[in-house]
Amino acid sequence: MSNKLKHILVIRLSAMGDVAMSVPVLRALEQQHPEVKITVLTKAFFKPFFRDLQNVTVFPADVKGEHKGVFGLYKLARQLNKDNRFYAIADLHSVLRSKILKKFLHCKRFVSIDKDRKEKRLLTKGKIFKQLKTTHQRYADVFETLGFPLDLTNPKFPEKAALNRKLQNILGDVSKKRIGIAPFATYESKMYPLDAIKQVIETLSKDYKVILFGGGNYETELLNTFETEFDNTVNVSGKLTLDDEMDIISNLDVMLSMDSGNAHIAAMLGIKVVTIWGVTHPFAGFAPFNQPEDYALLADRNQYPKIPTSIYGNKYPEHYKEASRSIAPKEITEKIKSII
Template sequence: MNKNRHTDHAKKRILVVRFSALGDVAMTLPVVYSLARQYPDVEIDFVTTPFFARLFLNPPANLTLRPVDLKKDYHGVKGTLRLLRYLSSLRPDYVADLHNVFRSWIIDRWFQLKGLKVVMVDKMRGERKAAISQKAPQPSFFSRYADVFAKLGFPVDVTFTTLFSDGLPTTTIEPEHPAVGIAPFARYANKTYPLHLVKRVAEMLTANGIHVYLFGGRGKEAEELQRLADSTPGCTSLAGRFPIEEELPLMGKMDVMVSMDSANQHMASLCATPVVSIWGSTTPECGFMPYRQDPDNALCLRLDCQPCSIAGKPECPLATLACMNNLLPETVANKILSLIKQ
């Protein structure tokens, strides 16, 4: 394995584009950090929104985050033209489109007309029906992102391990151990483990001397998780209390992190924390299995109706949510306890 590849690409610049969403941007990070470290003479500009740019802690020296506020500074036709001029001012030699949506297509075409080599990630949209009806496994997005750079002429070995290779920083709250983090929410309800079942899991863990920490967003999520914590001795809610720059090391300090098919499983994986993932309308075969996590820790009933979606839906098509409701809290708690005891 050639860890540092200097000669063929010296003084070249790659423009990488991925605007959203949080979990998808997090999945680009192991590939992009690995790329930067294996090509130290190549400058990499990563274009994303300001909030998602904050994920990129301790980046390699040749990786520069280029936050762009699409709603404020680059909105509409005039804003798009300003964005194109700004990206042109970076003088890239290659464009890696890791998003493959209408806005990134405009960027792609702009640079293609300038004669640059542009490669976009293959989202395999045509294969999604087969993935659902025939349960055909989809390639991981980590491999799909790596394929983009290989097609640009930059093959990359994805060797990333953690955001905190020099050790975890001090945090406002230092968790008591053994510590388990639980992030029960996801973007869609049919990817969310019901809170009354989360409470039972928490109760089983605390009964075994485990300290449980709840992760979630501000507003409604924080309110619901605070109520759960208040009614469960040994349980603490961290939801909405910390910026993402501190939430990441807090996840890194968990002995185990429990997450849905959501951004949280990917954020915890960036910290090399073991993840127990819970799958509902999606399955690990949809391509979103978290980085370097043991498939045995992915809890999925694999009912006949799973998956019903590649990325999630607002409601269960059968109105039963059996994929979540039938996953016993004892199953989840026993899996967590088995990892704690290792």
């Protein structure tokens, strides 16, 4: 490695959406500061997220296996220290695990993300209702503190992926516009009710190619029924690698997602993303990157005034569980049609 290159270790171990949100920021860092070399410490599964970044290497962390617990983190630090001399460490996670790891790493420059838990708590308690700093900007602030200011206002994105024959067959007729739909989220309170999403799929599949995304046996089986029920609809859940899914997503005209990981994957690839919000809210700073405000379709706060009830969607009054039902299917389909 050239002595002129400044090697930064970036820590962001999970979750999928948060890791994906780091990609546009690291792309800006790479483009605006070519003197920087980056190693991202994250789960091996997320490695494809960084595939188009030339100065980025992924170091896989197995925090549930080899690198579990304090002794595992010590082993991880020894592996990192062995072949690297880091100029600085950017902790985009700021959890106990990354703080313990810090103590074992041979580097004095260490900056952690400011998650501003106090303001987020005020937001979910109804004490304030305003746009908080975005997670992308919070990531960028870490690098600015390290001496690498970033401008996120004029982003560049990778080219559409070239599709192999298998993926071409999945997407089918090139004359049809392509809409991705990812109807699931970690919590049901963040999901659009399934009977309502079926109405959306039915309407859109009449004029467009609809590609369904999900994961796990339950989601795959359910999406298979949608694929069978509607024309011009294909389910890729459980059938592709993450690399392949990203290739498909990069060729979409628009992605419809919940407040979940697929929204951030599409956004980091420069795809237009319409999001549906239930008990969470974009004001908490987790809207997908570089999307107009009106692409976020929000539950009715006149009916559900306590929104956002939590940052992650895990806490809410029981009758708020289907808050997103207050968004009419027609509103969703009309928004997508207007974008296409």
